[in-house]
Amino acid sequence: MHDDLNWAVLGTGVIANEMAQGLQKMGKSLYSVANRTHQKAVDFAEKYQIKKVYDQIDEMFEDENVDIIYLTTPHNTHYEFMKKALEHGKHLLVEKSITLNSRELEEMIDLAKEKNLVLAEAMTIWHMPIYKKLWEIVKSGELGKVQIITMNFGSFKEYNMSNRFFNMNLAGGAMLDIGVYALSIVRSFMDETPDEIASQWKASPTGSDEQATVLLKNSLGQMATVALSMHSKQPKRAMISCEKGYIEIMEYPRASKAVLVDAETGKQTELACGDTANALYYEMTDMEKTVKNRMHADKNDSQDEMHLAYTRDVMAIMTRLRKDWGMKYPGENWD
Template sequence: MKWGIISTGTIAHNFAKTVGAMGGETEVYAVASRSQESAQAFADQYGIKKAYATYKELVEDDNVDIIYVATPHNLHYENMMLCLEHGKNILCEKSFTVTAEQAQKIYDLAKEKNLFVMEGFWTKYLPIYREVEKLIEEGVIGDIHMVTAQYGYCTAGARTLRKFDPALAGGTLLDIGVYAIGFAAMMLGYQPKSIQSLVKLNDVGTDEFSTIVMQYENGAIAQLTTAIQTTIPVLGCVYGSKGYINIPEFKNPDKIQVVLNDGTGYTIEKEVEINGYEYEIREAEQCLSEKRQYSEILTPDQSIAVMSMMDEVRSIWNMKFPFEK
């Protein structure tokens, strides 16, 4: 299958490296950047056949089967619209869009045009989470009472400015808060009864640190903390009536620890084959081979629901980006 990549940033490099390691018939056939020079340099580095100076040239290439959108959040909507208008299937990096309304429009157009679209929330495609789902379904830890997730990192220089830039839909929520919300949704569902949140906004008006609490109809609670410019160990945990599941590095784990109330426990390990991106790539290709419009692992309704949760959180903060109407 021939992939195209929109953008040549860090995440695009990770994607190209993964495809290169997968082998077989999967290949990155074309890449597009904002200049011919950067596109060609990227193509040369990964042995890509076509390099384009505009995104329009890429979407007009009939040899490209599917496009990976790796641009900043604020560009996802317009980039995906461009792809769909030119008949291209899509795998789009998280966060899928900036708002739920944008996400709904993307999936509506994809359905109208009979095209495949999937959010690249790589966490949900990892095989270790099939083990977690099995444990929960079998009632190993009983009824789930609470889910917690935390993640924070520090950055510096130009990268910091880019991460917080309101013109790029910057801030912690869309960058890594989506991991915590997505994790909670995987464990408890995509329709919380209520959401509360406290936030620290920075001097440019985007979120630097926040805690989100979501409660569900059955009384279960999710408590989520994420930050940029504060280092917080990456940890998720699912607490039940019979025990809990500890998930170190919950955004890309390779092991989980089951601890039961009687003091017994065990560890399940499932290392990724390459770096974790391979599973979302394979899922997208499998869906296309079966002529499906979306993945059953992460459905359009689920992507839209996560965006709706983030919309609600931002409304609690009274935070809007300058490009929003």
């Protein structure tokens, strides 16, 4: 494998467009594209001056010039595509939610390990500069221990039962679509993963999770509350309460600002870091760094800028919640 890594994208939707633009910011362009509807791939290639368009999706996995594949298809398709890509020796960046459940993810982690490949979820939170800064602040102890985290995320989606937000055949529902962001924040600010979990949920007319409230606690006594909704609007708000103050983050999936509030004086300090518009650029820069580390280091020693361990913990929580609710997707195997 060469140092100038070749990226391919599977899918041509909103994220694929952002990804192509993110690569341009890196001074690169996409090597190739594939899509279920071939004409969409042709149009996408024309838009971004991509030389290679595959007639069949499988050709992407078989192309020896492809180093990293960004998988942007609906999450119910991820497992099969991931398996083929890893078997053919491709590093993988996969849109959230990376898989449907922990069984699928564990299987893919094992396969990536066996092939010494980087497997990662495209979770913007791991890569935005504001979070790297906030984790440093929290780790330094200047705010004291993290005590309780409060997360909100709600979208008002019309009851169109054929779209991906409610369609069970497309793995619809709040947990895998927006809950994954909220739980990723929770996990990244907790010192250990939560092991006590309680929840309530409300099903949409299709049986997908339309609304949920989740309580989480770990062995250190750190707690979190998460409120999710697919048919009522809420702010994308995160509040991390520590002993000596709290951090408030709005629009948290791609945040570039946070407010730190001192517990004693109430003094507010605004922190600005990074740019929301560069979310995919940060993500792919970290992915390249991790892949290059893996290429040039002992496989057990290479640094993971992609936080797969957090992704794994979050997936375990989401799987446990859906098992509690009995909310299984058609044909899903989670055991």
